[in-house]
Amino acid sequence: MDYYTLVLGSIFALSFLYTLAKLCSRGNKKLPPGPSPWPIIGNLHLLGAKPHISLANLAKLYGPIMSLKLGQITTVVISSSTIAKQVLKHQDQVFSGRFVPNALQAHNHYKFSVAWLPVCPQWRTLRRILNTKIFSSNRLDANQHLRSQKVKELLAYCEKCSQEGKALDVGQTAFKTNLNLLSNTLFSKDLADPFSDSKDLFGAGTDTTTSTLEWAMTEILKQPRIMKKAQAELAEIIGKGKPIEEIDVSRLSYLQCIIKETLRMHPPVPLLLPRRVEQDVELCDYIIPKGSQVLVNVWAIGRDSTFWDDPLVFKPERFWSSDLDMRGKDFELLSFGAGRRICPGLPLALRMVPVMLGSLLNSFNWKLEADIEPMELDMEEKFGITLAKAHPLRAIPSPL
Template sequence: MHYYTLVFGSILALALLYILAKLSSKGTKKLAPGPSPWPIIGNIHLLGAKPNVSLANLAKIYGPIMSLKLGQMTTFVISSSSMAKQVLKYQDQDFSGRIVPGAIRAHKYSKFSILWSPICPEWRTHRKIMKTYIISSNKLDANQHLRSQKVKELIAYCAKCCQEGEAVDVGQAAFKTNLNLVSNIIFSKDLADPFSDLNVELKDIIWGIMAEIGKPNLVDFYPILEKFDLQGIRRRTTIHIDKLFKIFDGWINERLEEKRKGSTEKSDYLETILNISEENPKEIDHNYIKSAFLDLIVGATDTTTNTVEWAMAEILKQPEIMKKAQAELAEIIGKGKSIEEADISRLLYLQCIIKETLRMHPPAPLILPRSVHQNVELCDYIIPKGSQVLVNVWAIGRDITFWEDPLVFKPERFWSSDMDMRGQDFNLIPFGAGRRMCPGYPLALRMIPTILGSLLNSFNWKLETDIESKYLDMEEKFGLTLAKAHPLRAILSPL
């Protein structure tokens, strides 16, 4: 009897130990490591003026999954390609929510924006419309003549500056080109004069919106302060968006009047979306239409402009890269000839330059913040419901464990690489990945090489100032996008 009691007691003890072990293992699911938060402010003081850099340095201490407390907001930072792949591919659905910055809530923009609205049936419908009528291969092919025309206008403007000995503000010139391209796709009209700075209202509005969105906002750290808007960021953003939406309203009403009069139907996006709206007035109303226009104009102009300016800056910093690129262009295209999009696949060194630019200067250093709507397990850590998740693309592009000499601009590193930028190779994801990947990347991947290659194949370039090229200021200005802190100005001469 004593024997069976002992056996039974042993089995019971083992069962209890098993249960305790299970409970204990569940208890080990904890937050990822990170710096100890201060009272009230948490870890805000560690962000600095360049959060992408500060967070990359902290990741070297705490690892590729790091937790911080930014005011009231629990934030997780992903800083390696393997962890980014887990979040953006394998667990993409878990991390597909959006944390909407306070500035974006202005004018209810976030409610209708494809970039910022939550994934839902309406979001899927709106994204499908944009993909079908703006960024599908068929539509991009059909609009190729517009891109070609706008690039030719850019070259004509640069030629005028060359003749008159005036410096070219590379970012400004690229911005006008991209703005006019997008506005012609949407409205069949130019919004900027490539030869004049007189009409700068629209440019100022767009840059004003981007500047406000990129500012650190107390509301984003302390949602309890949302009603107060202490910094005035939402108020100023509302003013900018209101001005822009009034301009859109004028163009929409003008087109509706033309349609009522039976004018010749245009083939632009405005005409298309108004036709769709007539069939589905509840689903595609004017609020959605104006938010879609804002998504397109801001997204397509700012990121492409910054990439072209960064590429030219890196090329001017290392003149031998310019010589190699111009030699390739002369051999394959012919010196001074126009570049067509069909030529891009043959310009391998130019493609290397663009990949290297996007590696070092990704358009959005921290891809738009994601969130989780329920507790999610990620590599033995728990991501609590409502947490913000940031993927530091800037840090991934400079990861010393993958990239040799990551701080050196070296296009040749891509010579023998078939690495893709379309969200499949997670060491290079300048446009993000997964279902919330930047929807405009197909347009960007056509425009950037065409603009950059045309500039290099039409002129020689040198810095406006007399400083040695190696001392060119490459300071970054952190925001929603990563801009050059000081505009790049260059003097042109004939090839």
Template sequence: MELVLIVCLLLAYVLIWTIVAVFRVSEPKNLPPGPTRLPIIGNLHLLGDQPHRSLAKLAEIHGPIMSLKLGHITTVVISSADATKEVIQNHDIAFSARHVPDAVNAHNHANHSVVFLPASTEWRTLRRILNTNIFSNNSLEAKQHLRSQKVEELIAYCRKASLSNDYVCISRAAFRTTLNLLSNTIFSKDLVDPYEDSGKEFKEVIESIMNESGKINVVDYFPVLKKIDPHGIRRRMTHHIGKIVEIFDELVEERLQIRSKQDDVLDVCLKIIQENPNEINLKYIKSLFLDLFVAGTDTSSSTVEWAMTEVLRNPRILTKAKGELEQVIGKGKIVKEDDISRLPYLSCIVKETLRLHTPIVFSSTISTTFSGSITW
């Protein structure tokens, strides 16, 4: 019995050190310093439930550039401003590719998303659509009346709730406003009723996509488990993204049937597809719309909700903000976009809200491969 136990222990010892040796041989030799790694899991045990804080503490020990082994993935963590600037500005081409979480492979989204596509013809076309029709100065100025209209609808909804002694859910109200602003920019129509407490289901789907995308997924560290999907994250993401894609399919089909020119983003996209069918197709366009709706709705409503929460927690700040509005704008008047530069205190409240409650992840990951040597 003792002999069997000794043999089992020896075999386990040999197996563990074989795995360690394989990992050491397969990884680069010129990595920056980092913490000691365990077999198989590497440094995953050091991340904890707040990875950004854990990485900050590790950086204090191992320096602003350190290497970690997260499961099967060799990772270099850069946490200093100077090093980050060097990577982003001077070596942006080498570090341009994004690491693709397994969750966004649902509906094959990652292969058509402007966020995750490598620099390619399709990526450049999607970027051109964004820069020309949404983010350019001319587009922003052309849509100023639309933004003002949506803000007025939001104020009208809040006034209606006040007169009927009803409560206002800040996050849903802000979500409806940004959702309809985006939908009018892209499809020239509201997706939800701006004067009613609607859009709850759409908001829940967007929030579910954000939540599933942000969850720790063991597949991202052990790609061999991809087919198993142990957490069920990709399966749930497929369901959530499918709901949004169904809405896009209906809107695109409706436009193709009526064949009316709306001079919006959808028209531009359909024209590009018609003129260059080999360059881009509807899958890329629907993924682009999904990126816009996920990035542009939940983040904005979350920021507004947190800003309102913080000023209500701090009556002194609320009083100063109201005083600035009454002095610069006038009591009962609506704030216009041109007034923002004259409201420095309100602008500081928004910036501080973004600092305290960032609507995006604390860290981003990029994927790159080097054939030469690197000096750390």
């Protein structure tokens, strides 16, 4: 036996004994089921360009709680509202760590971000500031006039396009408005020129609110009856062509149904932000080992046929007689997350999206560019920071 064979054999034997010791130390503990990993890459090859869809399909084989290896990272994926409730509510504390991607660690920015910080005194301080000084009802009421002005500027831009018979990029236009709505809420200052075609410096930061608005307009244009029904409600309650204020939203039931249905089918962050467990934890008779990444597939939960009738059909009317809420209490509709890690900007989003969408529908009729038929409208998704349309929605406004 030569020297190299002896060395390799020793390494193999030590690796085997180490793995065996780890398995024995866990006794009867076991991971959730999942596909067998390949060496080094684990199950990365199974994700593809649309991980939310790939993981939903894998869940049909392995169940609503499954484990994978993404590289060397043990990842547990939750695909049912029942188990999501267990993770985000009943065991929220042990699942509240953050798994920070390497890309965010380069300049230590994550150490100052409420989204990525672990639950710690600094995180609690930042969260309290957000809840009381920025996104509280009183603070949002106080600077509502600033957001109202931004919506008027949005409508002015749409009016300009209408007069010229010009199509506008709904996502890009919404992004600029959302950016200015948020910057005025925080700094009382615009960061984008709504009348310029120059790009969202901020082009890579496509906003979750922008994604929601673009998908809502896409679904409405695909089914013109929904547009007519929404416009009829707006005309009756607000008055055709009149501006919509945030205080009006609670009276616009069908508009709220449209937004809930949009968030069900097109959640802006389909896997939420990844969580990390800091110690071994038991979940549904399985053991989630320390250091694991946990993903909640809200895209799959929103299309779960065991809960939703016709889950692939965009049907706002399903919410007419439903008490389901988007504020983290109902785990079938989890677009903003739940528990202590729920999106801090939720109160602002629930004001911005209805006012913008309602204003666009109450001020203009809309048709697709190039006389595209509604049923020919492209619905392809692009997975990224948010779940955006693969091809931007372009539509032409015209007077009501």
